[in-house]
Amino acid sequence: MSLPETTSAAAGRGEDPFADAEVVLDVQNLVKHFPLTQGIVFQRRVGAVQAVDDVSFQLRRGETLGIVGESGCGKSTLAKLLMRLEDPDAGAVSFRGEDFLAAKGEHLRRLRRKIQIIFQDPYTSLNPRMSVGDIIAEPFSLHPEEKPAQGVRNRVKELLALVGLNPDHINRYPHQFSGGQRQRIGIARGLALNPDVIICDEPVSALDVSVQAQVMNLLDDLQQQLGLSYIFIAHDLSVVRHIADRVGVMYLGRLAELGTEEEIYREPSHPYTQALLSAVPVPDPTLRGQREQIVLAGDPPNPADPPSGCRFRTRCWKATDICTTQEPQLVSRPGVSQLSACHHAAPDWEVEGAPDDARRNDDSA
Amino acid sequence: MTNSSTAEPLLEVRDLQVEFRTKAGTAQAVNGLNVTLHAGETLAILGESGSGKSVTAQAIMGILDMPPGHIAGGEIRYRGEDLLQMPDERRRRLRGMNISMIFQDALSSLNPVLPVGWQIGEMFRVHRGVKRREARQKAVEMMERVGIPAAEKRAGDFPHQFSGGMRQRIMIAMAIALDPDVLIADEPTTALDVTVQAQVMRLLKQLQEEFNMGLILITHDLGVVADVADKIAVMYAGRVMEASDVYSIYSSAAHPYTRGLLASIPRVDGADERLDAIPGLPPALTDMPPGCPFSPRCAFATDRCRTERPELREIAAGHTAACHYAEDFITAEEDQHEPA
Ligand SMILES: Nc1ncnc2c1ncn2[C@@H]1O[C@H](COP(=O)(O)OP(=O)(O)OP(=O)(O)O)[C@@H](O)[C@H]1O
Ligand SMILES: Nc1ncnc2c1ncn2[C@@H]1O[C@H](COP(=O)(O)OP(=O)(O)OP(=O)(O)O)[C@@H](O)[C@H]1O
Ligand code: SF4
Ligand code: SF4
Ligand SMILES: [Mg+2]
Numbered sequence: 001m002s003l004p005e006t007t008s009a010a011a012g013r014g015e016d017p018f019a020d021a022e023v024v025l026d027v028q029n030l031v032k033h034f035p036l037t038q039g040i041v042f043q044r045r046v047g048a049v050q051a052v053d054d055v056s057f058q059l060r061r062g063e064t065l066g067i068v069g070e071s072g073c074g075k076s077t078l079a080k081l082l083m084r085l086e087d088p089d090a091g092a093v094s095f096r097g098e099d100f101l102a103a104k105g106e107h108l109r110r111l112r113r114k115i116q117i118i119f120q121d122p123y124t125s126l127n128p129r130m131s132v133g134d135i136i137a138e139p140f141s142l143h144p145e146e147k148p149a150q151g152v153r154n155r156v157k158e159l160l161a162l163v164g165l166n167p168d169h170i171n172r173y174p175h176q177f178s179g180g181q182r183q184r185i186g187i188a189r190g191l192a193l194n195p196d197v198i199i200c201d202e203p204v205s206a207l208d209v210s211v212q213a214q215v216m217n218l219l220d221d222l223q224q225q226l227g228l229s230y231i232f233i234a235h236d237l238s239v240v241r242h243i244a245d246r247v248g249v250m251y252l253g254r255l256a257e258l259g260t261e262e263e264i265y266r267e268p269s270h271p272y273t274q275a276l277l278s279a280v281p282v283p284d285p286t287l288r289g290q291r292e293q294i295v296l297a298g299d300p301p302n303p304a305d306p307p308s309g310c311r312f313r314t315r316c317w318k319a320t321d322i323c324t325t326q327e328p329q330l331v332s333r334p335g336v337s338q339l340s341a342c343h344h345a346a347p348d349w350e351v352e353g354a355p356d357d358a359r360r361n362d363d364s365a
Numbered sequence: 366m367t368n369s370s371t372a373e374p375l376l377e378v379r380d381l382q383v384e385f386r387t388k389a390g391t392a393q394a395v396n397g398l399n400v401t402l403h404a405g406e407t408l409a410i411l412g413e414s415g416s417g418k419s420v421t422a423q424a425i426m427g428i429l430d431m432p433p434g435h436i437a438g439g440e441i442r443y444r445g446e447d448l449l450q451m452p453d454e455r456r457r458r459l460r461g462m463n464i465s466m467i468f469q470d471a472l473s474s475l476n477p478v479l480p481v482g483w484q485i486g487e488m489f490r491v492h493r494g495v496k497r498r499e500a501r502q503k504a505v506e507m508m509e510r511v512g513i514p515a516a517e518k519r520a521g522d523f524p525h526q527f528s529g530g531m532r533q534r535i536m537i538a539m540a541i542a543l544d545p546d547v548l549i550a551d552e553p554t555t556a557l558d559v560t561v562q563a564q565v566m567r568l569l570k571q572l573q574e575e576f577n578m579g580l581i582l583i584t585h586d587l588g589v590v591a592d593v594a595d596k597i598a599v600m601y602a603g604r605v606m607e608a609s610d611v612y613s614i615y616s617s618a619a620h621p622y623t624r625g626l627l628a629s630i631p632r633v634d635g636a637d638e639r640l641d642a643i644p645g646l647p648p649a650l651t652d653m654p655p656g657c658p659f660s661p662r663c664a665f666a667t668d669r670c671r672t673e674r675p676e677l678r679e680i681a682a683g684h685t686a687a688c689h690y691a692e693d694f695i696t697a698e699e700d701q702h703e704p705a
């Protein structure tokens with residue numbers, strides 16, 4: 001049912017400095033549905049939230065893949081699947097050629113070390129009763145074989161310095177640190193076991209802008225120094241543009257578009273990406289009224305009951321009959337350099353203005 | 366934008382001081398705040414977390430937590446009359462009728478066990494003495510006005526049955542029900558997705574124009590400000606650091622804090638340059654530095670900055686800044702080199 005084009009999940013044809021880098025994470029057709037049940041004694045399955053549905057991509061060494069999309073589109077579920085905090089219903093994940101989903105016991109433990117996660121909320125993700133030193137050293141007690149030769153305490157101090165915190169504060173508790181500093185503590189813990197991949201789930205969303213910039217710069221520096229690969233999840237498109245090399249746009253559990261940062265932000269081809277980008281306010285009042293906003297009508301559909309065909313069709317100004325009957329696959333499309341899951345994909349919207357017909361839905365009522 | 370500065374302002378806040386007495390000491394949450402709002406005008410109050418934005422809004426609305434809060438000084442004039450000197454009864458009547466407010470989190474500000482139509486209708490029953498049937502009718506009208514589809518049918522639904530964006534619309538319906546002339550919106554779209562945020566901001570602007578309201582928009586988002594505000598006050602540690610029309614802030618910010626903020630935000634239409642983060646953190650309100658509150662983080666701080674507090678003063682027509690060297694920063698920009 002898909003077009004006879006390539007179905008490769010690698011990046012599109014745009015400029016991609018990481019094209020030849022080693023693939024560290026290869027994700028194929030990942031699916032996670034959460035059953036919805038009804039009834040108190042006899043739970044009947046009445047449907048399922050399609051939190052992640054047929055998601056494929058590759059992450060290369062040293063690269064940052066940004067994942068953007070609105071609340072509930074499945075970003076955190078994807079992160080949890082990649083951490084094996086949730087088990088997928090279908091699909092494959094391999095880490096540097098090894099099957100991550102099949103791994104068990106010692107093998108799994110060894111692979112897990114290499115993929116770490118940083119969470120959104122620096123206020124709740126740290127145990128308030130543990131000192132910062134103990135928090136950062138915790139991974140070593142889970143993985144004693146990784147105990148650093150120079151001693152745990154010295155390594156923790158080294159990590160504190162690496163993330164820009166004062167090593168002398170090793171005995172302090174989380175409440176004695178600000179939000180940005182707590183996020184640094186989370187990053188230091190994530191780095192303890194020398195991972196290859198760090199999954200960042202909204203790592204700066206809870207921070208003030210001035211502090212957010214500090215943490216983003218830190219992530220940048222660490223990537224340069226340590227050759228890390230990041231999956232950077234955020235709903236803030238400006239933040240993702242800044243940090244990502246490639247970007248995947250999610251809508252209701254599926255990837256709508258996947259390409260280099262340039263492709264996605266300069267020549268978005270999927271109507272949803274175009275609408276998202278047009279809605280982001282730009283900090284420049286002289287552009288007021290110049291940037292055409294595509295204001296989407298209505299609310300996102302119920303994730304347990306997505307529309308047939310293309311999930312975006314109920315809000316899409318370009319929808320035609322085929323959009324109702326055929327689910328568009330994430331493939332390369334004529335005239336589009338990135339991968340796009342839209343039957344009518346076209347890079348026909350620019351920052352300056354949307355096409356006229358885009359405003360058919362221009363009624364927020 | 367009918368903001369002739371000669372017309373009588375709707376709202377004038379003069380030297381507002383709000384303190385919280387806590388165990389750690391007295392926190393000066395708002396410390397000498399001045400802002401003016403005219404009919405039809407949108408004033409953005411921008412600042413980072415804890416800078417005193419919500420406390421300012423609560424003081425204007427008269428819903429400050431007292432104690433521990435305490436208004437230590439200043440005036441809040443509504444059409445020339447000081448709200449702080451007004452009898453409680455009269456102030457209560459103004460609230461909702463003339464000055465109303467929208468909060469960030471619609472779900473926790475709406476009553477979860479009452480139908481939304483009833484909650485909107487209550488505005489008419491309580492303030493206008495309207496009968497139940499008519500109040501319901503008015504509620505449905507308001508729901509239609511803020512763009513809730515099938516309003517007649519949905520008036521009986523409860524808040525949790527609506528999406529975040531729809532709930533925020535319901536809050537807006539309640540806030541404008543009585544045709545107020547000052548509307549304070551405290552981070553009205555922060556909890557919403559960008560496409561929904563765009564819808565809600567557009568609705569707020571439309572309603573403002575229609576009713577010629579004065580709108581105070583509280584936000585930390587420099588993008589939203591650029592989109593909708595006529596003028597802006599930038600707060601830091603309870604004080605206004607800089608205020609001007611919206612264009613001047615973005616083209617010629619004078620205060621090092623404002624300039625730092627602008628340099629630290631990534632832009633959706635921008636390049637990948639390294640962000641110029643502002644080092645350090647805002648001061649604790651219980652332990653403010655003696656001079657300029659920004660001095661511990663300011664790259665240009667001098668001994669004078671560390672001892673003498675800069676007052677907010679006019680540095681160009683309609684442009685004020687609280688920095689000893691504000692003029693130098695603007696001139697330096699014109700000369701294309703850094704200030705000494
Ligand atoms: N454990 C669960 N059981 C049932 N449904 C779930 C569960 N976890 C997530 N969901 C649903 O799956 C969908 C995707 O959720 P997810 O948390 O991945 O979204 P998200 O993109 O991270 O959103 P946000 O931006 O709000 O964090 C949502 O509809 C959510 O309600
Ligand atoms: N009820 C209260 N009791 C004690 N302190 C308070 C109270 N309300 C506010 N404060 C303090 O006043 C200061 C200003 O708070 P305010 O809520 O105005 O910040 P804000 O600028 O709205 O921040 P945010 O962006 O996080 O909403 C903060 O330091 C806060 O801790
Ligand atoms: S496939 Fe059809 S409905 Fe979906 S985004 Fe493309 S044009 Fe719109
Ligand atoms: S007064 Fe001094 S410390 Fe304060 S902002 Fe101006 S230059 Fe910086
Ligand atoms: Mg999430």
Ligand SMILES: [Mg+2]
Pocket residue numbers: 418419420551
């Ligand atoms: Mg607030």
